[in-house]
Structure formats: structure tokens, C-alpha cells
Amino acid sequence: MAGDQRWFVIGFVGFLVGIILNHFLPWLLRIGVVPKGSFGWPLLGETLAFLKPHPSNSIGSFLQDHCSRYGKVFKSHLFFSPTVVSCDQDLNYFILQNEDKLFQCSYPKPIHGILGKVSMLVAVGDTHKRLRNVALSLVNTTKSKPEFLNDVETAALHILDSWKDMKQVIFWEESRKFTFNVIVKQVLGLTPEEPQTTEILQDFLTFMRGLISLPLYIPGTPYARAVQARRRISSTVKAIIEERRRRRGHLGDHNSKKNDFLEILLYVDTLSEDEKISFVLDSLLGGYETTSLLMSMVVYFLGQSNSALEQLKLEHQSIRSMKKKGEFLNWEDYKKMDFSQKVMNEALRYGNVVKFVHRKALKDVKFRDYIIPSGWKVLPVFSAVHLDPNLHANALQFNPWRWESDDQTCKKFTPFGGGSRSCPGSELAKVEVAFFLHHLIQNYRWKVEEGEQAMAYPYVEFHKGLAIKLQPLKNQFGSG
Numbered sequence: 001m002a003g004d005q006r007w008f009v010i011g012f013v014g015f016l017v018g019i020i021l022n023h024f025l026p027w028l029l030r031i032g033v034v035p036k037g038s039f040g041w042p043l044l045g046e047t048l049a050f051l052k053p054h055p056s057n058s059i060g061s062f063l064q065d066h067c068s069r070y071g072k073v074f075k076s077h078l079f080f081s082p083t084v085v086s087c088d089q090d091l092n093y094f095i096l097q098n099e100d101k102l103f104q105c106s107y108p109k110p111i112h113g114i115l116g117k118v119s120m121l122v123a124v125g126d127t128h129k130r131l132r133n134v135a136l137s138l139v140n141t142t143k144s145k146p147e148f149l150n151d152v153e154t155a156a157l158h159i160l161d162s163w164k165d166m167k168q169v170i171f172w173e174e175s176r177k178f179t180f181n182v183i184v185k186q187v188l189g190l191t192p193e194e195p196q197t198t199e200i201l202q203d204f205l206t207f208m209r210g211l212i213s214l215p216l217y218i219p220g221t222p223y224a225r226a227v228q229a230r231r232r233i234s235s236t237v238k239a240i241i242e243e244r245r246r247r248r249g250h251l252g253d254h255n256s257k258k259n260d261f262l263e264i265l266l267y268v269d270t271l272s273e274d275e276k277i278s279f280v281l282d283s284l285l286g287g288y289e290t291t292s293l294l295m296s297m298v299v300y301f302l303g304q305s306n307s308a309l310e311q312l313k314l315e316h317q318s319i320r321s322m323k324k325k326g327e328f329l330n331w332e333d334y335k336k337m338d339f340s341q342k343v344m345n346e347a348l349r350y351g352n353v354v355k356f357v358h359r360k361a362l363k364d365v366k367f368r369d370y371i372i373p374s375g376w377k378v379l380p381v382f383s384a385v386h387l388d389p390n391l392h393a394n395a396l397q398f399n400p401w402r403w404e405s406d407d408q409t410c411k412k413f414t415p416f417g418g419g420s421r422s423c424p425g426s427e428l429a430k431v432e433v434a435f436f437l438h439h440l441i442q443n444y445r446w447k448v449e450e451g452e453q454a455m456a457y458p459y460v461e462f463h464k465g466l467a468i469k470l471q472p473l474k475n476q477f478g479s480g
């Protein structure tokens with residue numbers, strides 16, 4: 001080859017390499033693979049297998065099978081969308097920390113239809129931020145207030161007192177009564193005796209049944225009933241708001257000022273009327289079922305762990321011994337309930353009150369060697385991390401003492417979600433459970449009926465409602 005030609009060829013090859021690098025290097029650097037997995041059937045994909053009920057303290061056969069076949073991160077087709085399922089602690093954490101940047105909350109359509117557009121649980125962007133700021137400030141001002149703490153304790157004593165002549169109770173029902181009474185008092189200032197409370201409870205139960213139904217707006221279906229129930233709750237809440245305004249405005253009645261969320265909401269000008277009503281519904285929805293499940297999990301697991309129960313009793317007896325007879329618990333007492341915190345953490349880990357949350361990828365996201373394609377659904381599965389034996393030694397044992405070390409696993413423990421959507425009510429829920437336990441363990445011993453099991457449907461339910469046999473202890477209710 002003549003010299004000129006050689007330089008021409010070298011120049012041309014260099015030019016081509018330049019173009020290739022220029023065009024394809026960014027793509028090459030981003031390269032990764034969509035996680036392995038299978039899409040299953042057309043349309044439904046693997047949704048039915050994913051939703052197949054299993055004990056809530058297990059990961060279920062679907063995740064078991066898919067993780068061992070494809071690894072902790074795999075692709076599937078769920079809820080009518082291509083999906084990446086993550087059972088990996090680091091990826092879950094990464095997803096939660098990147099809300100609105102790389103991922104976004106994305107609940108299925110029927111949930112939107114029932115909750116409405118301005119519900120905090122489904123809202124995104126600025127609307128979500130506005131609603132969330134109000135929630136955080138309400139919870140922060142409430143959680144340590146004597147009025148709230150006294151209400152929680154009074155509600156607990158009320159339930160426990162009603163057991164006096166009973167040999168057995170269905171605990172899950174009792175815990176739901178308790179958490180509903182607490183939240184409806186805290187949010188709307190209503191007591192269990194008021195007719196509006198019963199009305200709201202009935203509508204609320206219908207509303208919740210609709211959240212897990214097929215979105216068919218045909219009269220009589222659970223979905224249609226739920227939408228109507230939501231409308232009725234909205235009008236009840238609207239009527240309560242109007243009544244409060246009327247009293248303040250026309251009658252100048254400032255003496256009956258209540259201590260509930262609604263009272264503060266009335267004066268919040270960053271929220272519209274609809275957003276205020278939605279806010280009330282979100283608080284009821286967020287605070288009722290989950291908290292009663294945590295209580296039930298604690299009672300269920302403590303019923304099988306005598307050593308944990310004994311240590312818990314010592315903690316609460318020591319707190320009680322510092323108080324006068326009948327004196328209410330306060331925030332400082334709650335702060336001393338260190339072992340109770342560990343028991344609750346362990347019940348959240350082993351019981352898995354919330355199995356997973358719904359997200360979608362806002363753009364192509366690279367994580368390790370994976371690419372999560374833009375628009376795909378992403379499901380961080382908390383239960384798989386909670387029960388991962390590589391993260392928790394003897395993961396299938398209830399062991400509150402494991403929470404004694406304050407390591408990375410604790411930091412990435414997300415039973416209340418994480419990042420900018422983490423649960424604003426977590427502290428309220430824990431106070432409720434801790435105060436209820438305070439009186440329960442000092443007044444009763446209990447035994448869980450044989451064969452009871454919490455099942456993930458994936459919303460958790462107790463098979464038989466958690467029937468417990470009661471044995472009253474001496475000095476009953478000397479503690480309240």
C-alpha cells in the first residue's frame with residue numbers, strides 16, 4: 001500500500017472509531033441487562049401467582065421460586081404492567097430514597113378511583129409535598145401531647161375493662177376497635193358513643209373492601225359500593241367541618257375548641273376543602289388497619305415467647321412503679337419503653353404488616369448490572385428483606401433482642417417505607433401499641449388458640465381473627 005493510501009485508511013478507521021465512541025460510548029457505559037425473569041400469561045402475567053396467599057412470616061412460594069431461579073431482582077408482569085420485583089435490601093433502599101427523581105409512587109387504578117386524586121397516598125410532586133408537610137407537622141405537634149396520650153390510654157383501658165368477664169376474645173377485632181376509636185378521636189374529635197362514629201366505621205369498612213376489588217363501577221359491586229361509601233364519609237366530614245365553622249363564626253364559641261387534627265386543618269390555608277377531606281380519609285386509612293395489625297402481631301408473637309413477655313413485663317412494671325396509682329403515662333414514659341420498641345420492630349419484621357409498595361421507574365435506571373426500563377412498575381418487597389437469612393440470623397425466629405445492635409440492617413429496615421414517602425404516622429402507631437401493651441401485660445396473661453396464622457393476601461389477615469384465651473392477673477386495673 002502506498003504511503004498516502006495507508007494514511008488515508010488510518011484516518012478513515014480513526015474517524016469511524018471516533019463516531020462509534022461518540023455515539024455509542026454513553027450507551028455502552030450505561031449498558032446493563034433487564035433482570036431475568038418471565039412475563040407469564042398475556043395481560044394478567046404472573047399477578048395471580050404473586051398474590052397467592054401465604055403465611056405473612058414467610059415469603060410465599062412465588063418469591064421463593066422466582067428468587068431461587070432468577071435471583072433477588074427479577075422481571076415479571078404484574079398488575080397489567082411489565083415489572084421489576086426487588087427482594088434486595090440495597091435496591092429497595094435505593095428505590096425509596098429516589099422518589100420523584102428516578103421512581104415514583106404508582107398504585108393501581110382502582111385505588112386511585114376510590115381514594116381520589118388528592119389523596120396523599122397516591123398524589124405525586126408538589127401536591128404530595130404540600131399534603132405531606134401538613135401531615136408531618138400535625139403528627140409532630142400531636143404525638144407527645146398529654147391530650148393525645150391520655151386519649152390513647154383511656155381507649156386502651158376501656159377495651160381491657162370490657163374483657164373483665166370474658167374468657168376469650170377475638171383480639172384482631174378488639175385491636176381494630178381500639179385503633180379506630182383512637183384515630184377517629186384524634187382526627188375528628190369523635191367518641192365511640194357518637195352516632196357519627198358508627199356511621200363512619202360502617203362506611204369505612206365498605207370503603208376498605210373496595211380497595212382490594214376489581215374496578216368495576218356496576219351498582220352492587222364492592223368497588224361501586226366503596227366509591228359511594230367514600231362520598232358518604234366525605235359528606236359526613238364536610239358536615240362536621242361546617243358545624244365547627246358555624247360555632248366559631250356565628251356563635252363565637254371558642255371555648256369548645258378541640259384538640260384534634262380537624263381543628264388545626266380548619267385554619268390551614270395551603271389545602272383546599274377537598275384536600276382537607278381527603279387528608280382525614282388518609283389518616284383514617286393509614287392509621288387504622290396497619291396499627292391494629294401491628295398490635296395483633298405483637299400479641300401473637302409474645303403469646304409464643306415467654307422470655308420476651310417476661311422482659312417486657314419488667315420494663316412496664318418498672319415504669320408503673322414510678323407513678324402514682326391511676327396516673328396517666330406521658331411521653332417520657334414512652335421514651336423509656338426501650339424493649340417495647342424492640343418487640344415492635346421484631347413484630348414488624350417477622351409479621352410483615354406491609355409486604356410491598358408500588359412504584360414505577362421515571363427513566364431508565366441503572367442499578368448494579370441491571371437496567372430498570374423507564375415506565376416499568378417496580379415493587380420493593382419488604383417481607384423478602386425482613387426474612388432474608390443473610391441479613392437476619394435465624395430469620396424465622398421471633399427474637400426482639402436482635403435489635404440491640406444499631407447496625408446497617410437497622411438503618412435500612414423499612415417497615416414504614418422510606419425516603420420522602422415514609423409513613424408520617426409511625427410514631428403515633430407505636431405509642432398506641434406501647435400504651436396498650438403497658439396495660440395488657442400487667443392485667444392479663446393470654447394464650448393464642450392453636451393453629452392461628454397471619455396470612456398475607458397480600459393485605460394481612462388473621463385466619464381465625466386471633467382468638468386468645470384470657471387469664472386475669474391479680475390487682476387488675478390497679479395500673480390505670
Ligand code: HEM
Pocket residue numbers: 105120121122132135282283284285286287288290291294353354357358415416417418420421422423424425426428429
Ligand atoms: C404499624 C402501623 C403502620 C404501618 C406498618 C405503616 C406503614 C406505612 C408504609 C409502608 C407507608 C409507605 C407507603 C409507600 O411508600 O407507598 C406508609 C405511608 C403512610 N402512612 Fe403509614 N403505617 C402505619 C401507621 C400509620 C398511621 C397511624 C397513620 C396516620 C395516622 C399512617 C398514615 C400514613 C400516610 C398518610 C401515608 C402516606 C405517606 C406519603 O405518601 O407521603 N400510617 N405507611
